[in-house]
Amino acid sequence: xxxxxxxxxxxxxxxxxxxxxxxxxxxxxxxxxxxxxxxxxxxxxxxxxxxxxxxxxxxxxxxxxxxxxxxxxxxxxxxxxxxxxxxxx
Amino acid sequence: xxxxxxxxxxxxxxxxxxxxxxxxxxxxxxxxxxxxxxxxxxxxxxxxxxxxxxxxxxxxxxxxxxxxxxxxxxxxxxxxxxxxxxxxxxxxxxxxxxxxxxxxxxxxxxxxxxxxxxxxxxxxxxxxxxxxxxxxxxxxxxxxxxxxxxxxxxxxxxxxxxxxxxxxxxxxxxxxxxxxxxxxxxxxxxxxxxxxxxxxxxxxxxxxxxxxxxxxxxxxxxxxxxxxxxxxxxxxxxxxxxxxxxxxxxxxxxxxxxxxxxxxxxxxxxxxxxxxxxxxxxxxxxxxxxxxxxxxxxxxxxxxxxxxxxxxxxxxxxxxxxxxxxxxxxxxxxxxxxxxxxxxxxxxxxxxxxxxxxxxxxxxxxxxxxxxxxxxxxxxxxxxxxxxxxxxxxxxxxxxxxxxxxxxxxxxxxxxxxxxxxxxxxxxxxxxxxxxxxxxxxxxxxxxxxxxxxxxxxxxxxxxxxxxxxxxxxxxxxxxxxxxxxxxxxxxxxxxxxxxxxxxxxxxxxxxxxxxxxxxxxxxxxxxxxxxxxxxxxxxxxxxxxxxxxxxxxxxxxxxxxxxxxxxxxxxxxxxxxxxxxxxxxxxxxxxxxxxxxxxxxxxxxxxxxxxxxxxxxxxxxxxxxxxxxxxxxxxxxxxxxxxxxxxxxxxxxxxxxxxxxxxxxxxxxxxxxxxxxxxxxxxx
Numbered sequence: 001x002x003x004x005x006x007x008x009x010x011x012x013x014x015x016x017x018x019x020x021x022x023x024x025x026x027x028x029x030x031x032x033x034x035x036x037x038x039x040x041x042x043x044x045x046x047x048x049x050x051x052x053x054x055x056x057x058x059x060x061x062x063x064x065x066x067x068x069x070x071x072x073x074x075x076x077x078x079x080x081x082x083x084x085x086x087x088x089x
Numbered sequence: 090x091x092x093x094x095x096x097x098x099x100x101x102x103x104x105x106x107x108x109x110x111x112x113x114x115x116x117x118x119x120x121x122x123x124x125x126x127x128x129x130x131x132x133x134x135x136x137x138x139x140x141x142x143x144x145x146x147x148x149x150x151x152x153x154x155x156x157x158x159x160x161x162x163x164x165x166x167x168x169x170x171x172x173x174x175x176x177x178x179x180x181x182x183x184x185x186x187x188x189x190x191x192x193x194x195x196x197x198x199x200x201x202x203x204x205x206x207x208x209x210x211x212x213x214x215x216x217x218x219x220x221x222x223x224x225x226x227x228x229x230x231x232x233x234x235x236x237x238x239x240x241x242x243x244x245x246x247x248x249x250x251x252x253x254x255x256x257x258x259x260x261x262x263x264x265x266x267x268x269x270x271x272x273x274x275x276x277x278x279x280x281x282x283x284x285x286x287x288x289x290x291x292x293x294x295x296x297x298x299x300x301x302x303x304x305x306x307x308x309x310x311x312x313x314x315x316x317x318x319x320x321x322x323x324x325x326x327x328x329x330x331x332x333x334x335x336x337x338x339x340x341x342x343x344x345x346x347x348x349x350x351x352x353x354x355x356x357x358x359x360x361x362x363x364x365x366x367x368x369x370x371x372x373x374x375x376x377x378x379x380x381x382x383x384x385x386x387x388x389x390x391x392x393x394x395x396x397x398x399x400x401x402x403x404x405x406x407x408x409x410x411x412x413x414x415x416x417x418x419x420x421x422x423x424x425x426x427x428x429x430x431x432x433x434x435x436x437x438x439x440x441x442x443x444x445x446x447x448x449x450x451x452x453x454x455x456x457x458x459x460x461x462x463x464x465x466x467x468x469x470x471x472x473x474x475x476x477x478x479x480x481x482x483x484x485x486x487x488x489x490x491x492x493x494x495x496x497x498x499x500x501x502x503x504x505x506x507x508x509x510x511x512x513x514x515x516x517x518x519x520x521x522x523x524x525x526x527x528x529x530x531x532x533x534x535x536x537x538x539x540x541x542x543x544x545x546x547x548x549x550x551x552x553x554x555x556x557x558x559x560x561x562x563x564x565x566x567x568x569x570x571x572x573x574x575x576x577x578x579x580x581x582x583x584x585x586x587x588x589x590x591x592x593x594x595x596x597x598x599x600x601x602x603x604x605x606x607x608x609x610x611x612x613x614x615x616x617x618x619x620x621x622x623x624x625x626x627x628x629x630x631x632x633x634x635x636x637x638x639x640x641x642x643x644x645x646x647x648x649x650x651x652x653x654x655x656x657x658x659x660x661x662x663x664x665x666x667x668x669x670x671x672x673x674x675x676x677x678x679x680x681x682x683x684x685x686x687x688x689x690x691x692x693x694x695x696x697x698x699x700x701x702x703x704x705x706x707x708x709x710x711x712x713x714x715x716x717x718x719x720x721x722x723x724x725x726x727x728x729x730x731x732x733x734x735x736x737x738x739x740x741x742x743x744x745x746x747x748x749x750x751x752x753x754x755x756x757x758x759x760x761x762x763x764x765x766x767x768x769x770x771x772x773x774x
Contacts, residue, residue, distance in 0.1 A: 004765075004766070004767060005758060005765075009762065009765075012762070013761055013762075016761075020216045020217075023212070023216060024212070024216060027209060027212045031205055031209050031467060031471075032464055032467070032468075035205075035460075035463060035464050035467065036460065036464065038198070038447035038448065038460070039447055039448060039456065039460075042445075042446065042447060046338075047338050048338025048339045048341065048342050049338040049341060049445070050445045050446075052198065052447055053198055053201070053341070053445040053447075054338070056198065056201030056204060056205055056512075057201055057204060057509065057512035057513075058334065058509050058512070060205055060208075060209065061204070061205070061208050061209075061505050061508060061509050062505075062509075064208055064209050064211060064212050064501060064505075065498070065501050065502055065505055067212050067215070068211060068212060068215040068497050068498045068501055069498045071215055071216060071494065072215070072491070072494035072495050072497070072498050075220070075491075075494055076491040076494060076495075079490075079491065079763050079764075084762040084763050084764050084765065085491070085763055085764055086489045086490055086491070086763045086764045
């Protein structure tokens with residue numbers, strides 16, 4: 001039985017790739033860009049913490065959790081919108 | 090499975106684990122009451138050890154199974170929330186629980202590479218792997234490689250890599266089990282190893298993934314309670330606020346100011362000067378070898394004679410006797426011993442560094458070097474996270490693709506709770522030491538200092554180097570494990586909480602070891618035996634073979650551990666780089682690039698893993714080759730070479746070989762969509 005892939009399926013996959021790329025870019029910036037410029041950013045204060053230390057110890061972790069939460073929500077809705085969600089059989 | 094029964098199952102689980110948590114808290118309170126009535130400390134250690142191991146064994150017995158899907162993937166009905174907790178326990182090892190806060194204490198900002206690396210990797214798991222692996226829905230990671238690329242060669246390389254990285258990692262875990270049991274009950278290290286192993290085995294042996302999953306949930310609850318109670322108490326003591334993660338910024342500011350004071354303090358400079366002189370003298374002696382060997386030997390003996398002649402205090406004579414007894418036996422031994430001692434003294438002669446400052450170094454080049462290695466380490470830990478088979482395997486156990494996605498969120502959330510607490514704990518304890526311990530008279534050291542010095546001098550040692558009777562920072566030698574272990578006492582909590590912390594560390598080590606042993610045994614029994622040797626084996630036989638192999642693997646691992654090989658950090662670091670370069674490129678390209686071919690994957694895995702192993706072997710001091718570093722990258726980040734090279738190799742070789750068959754391309758389409766009408770079904774039963 002061959003799979004019938006329609007234009008709608010291609011669109012679904014394309015949307016998935018787009019959101020993946022956007023979230024990955026955020027992940028990259030909070031981890032590597034801030035890490036790379038840590039020395040230069042060290043004078044900026046965030047509620048008492050120097051910004052790079054705060055990001056490394058807490059801020060980027062919170063952003064990671066949010067990225068994953070948002071991805072799960074976005075994709076689980078996309079599944080339903082594009083009729084590829086599991087569960088009807 | 091119908092959704093209504095899944096919902097009922099979910100409710101039932103929530104009820105069970107709520108009761109369990111309440112029961113556990115009541116148990117700790119009862120022990121606390123018993124302690125105040127005079128229960129001796131050794132007993133508390135034993136009760137915690139046997140009660141928790143007994144509990145895990147009990148869950149193992151209740152979850153025993155001979156059903157193949159239950160044994161390998163817990164029947165694929167673990168709800169997202171619970172799979173998240175199980176993954177959290179699976180993930181957080183003895184190193185995370187006991188060592189990490191201490192590592193942060195010693196390394197300051199640079200240590201945050203571990204915090205970010207071991208959490209940010211879950212972003213990669215969520216975006217690139219978990220939902221697709223769940224849709225594919227078989228039993229092991231080599232399963233996916235075998236199906237996606239076709240044929241036994243990719244599967245076999247996967248088996249090899251899974252066993253390689255899981256076994257280096259599992260040895261580190263069993264080591265942790267041995268250390269904790271021996272420290273808190275006084276049994277010998279080797280006995281501790283096998284005692285812990287018994288707990289692991291009863292659980293996974295009887296019930297495979299199903300038992301491991303439900304035990305890991307129980308272990309997560311214990312370890313998070315054990316980690317949080319002391320930190321909250323400490324925060325109350327210092328800041329008056331029970332949520333240290335919100336307020337330790339101000340403590341950090343004070344700590345940094347205090348460090349600047351200590352950098353310039355006259356007494357501190359005096360002590361550091363003494364260490365500098367000692368190091369210089371030792372270096373002189375090393376240079377003067379072999380002549381200096383006899384000179385020193387005579388000098389040590391002469392000193393003992395003099396002391397005896399003048400009727401010096403017994404303590405001094407004892408020390409001099411020890412110096413004679415410990416004197417190196419040969420010139421070579423003297424060279425290694427003195428060089429090491431000189432290096433240690435040079436380290437102690439260094440000024441304390443500002444905790445929050447990134448990449449501390451004297452020159453621009455040193456700082457740049459540290460930054461490079463910091464970012465490289467984060468990269469390897471993150472990609473390694475998204476490639477360790479024992480973690481990826483957990484996402485086979487959820488009921489559906491959308492639950493798999495949610496479950497990654499819960500996993501990271503539960504891991505995050507501990508990981509954003511550790512840097513706070515490190516800062517609080519460091520402030521206590523810098524502000525309060527430094528400047529105390531040696532005659533009234535706090536109780537926790539005295540007791541830990543006695544337990545293990547490698548964890549904490551304070552000696553009055555300049556003889557002024559007051560503690561200077563440079564006189565304190567602190568081992569990283571003590572930060573978590575001593576926190577209950579620093580916060581003024583009863584000994585029961587120390588026992589609880591040990592039980593938490595044990596839970597962390599056991600749960601990770603469980604997951605790893607299962608991964609190794611399943612790779613052998615499912616991928617090698619069933620898929621390659623005897624595809625017609627009955628399910629009964631497959632489960633039996635799995636159990637026998639599990640037992641064998643566990644015994645071998647425990648035996649290797651009891652020989653105490655290498656250091657823990659080396660083993661853990663190695664596992665991440667190995668997993669990253671072997672699996673990540675082939676798994677991710679397998680889903681996102683239909684054109685990736687069998688030979689591309691084979692070549693990419695071999696080249697990636699090969700280069701990583703080569704770099705480790707030739708650069709880790711452990712192996713004694715010590716070739717010059719490439720681009721100053723430390724061997725712990727070997728994956729920095731293996732991962733990109735693996736990706737490039739897969740792409741180049743894939744483009745040079747004919748494109749994959751239609752069936753394989755359809756498989757890729759199949760894993761990309763949670764549900765397609767008229768689709769194939771790859772789920773294994």
